[in-house]
Amino acid sequence: MASIKLTVNHLYQLQGAEKKPAHAVARVYVGDTLLATEEITGMTEEAVSKYLHHSLPEGQAVLVEWDCTG
Numbered sequence: 001m002a003s004i005k006l007t008v009n010h011l012y013q014l015q016g017a018e019k020k021p022a023h024a025v026a027r028v029y030v031g032d033t034l035l036a037t038e039e040i041t042g043m044t045e046e047a048v049s050k051y052l053h054h055s056l057p058e059g060q061a062v063l064v065e066w067d068c069t070g
Helices: none
Strands: 002-008 013-015 018-020 022-030 033-042 048-054 062-069
Touching: 002 022, 002 033, 033 048
Parallel strands: none
Antiparallel strands: 002 048, 013 018, 022 033, 022 062
C-alpha cells in the first residue's frame, strides 16, 4: 500500500498585523484519480501532517491543489 504525506506548514489569515483562523481545502490526485479532499480549518504556525494511504498503481504523478479562504 502506498502513502502520501500531506503537510500544512502554516495556516492563518492576516488581518492587519493580527493572525486569524483560516480554512483550506486540499484536493489530492494520483494520476488522473482524485484520491482525497481534505479540509483544514483553524490556525497553526507549526507543521501538521497527515498520511493518505492508497492502493492505486505506483509510479503515477501526485498533484495537490490548494484553495484557501479566511
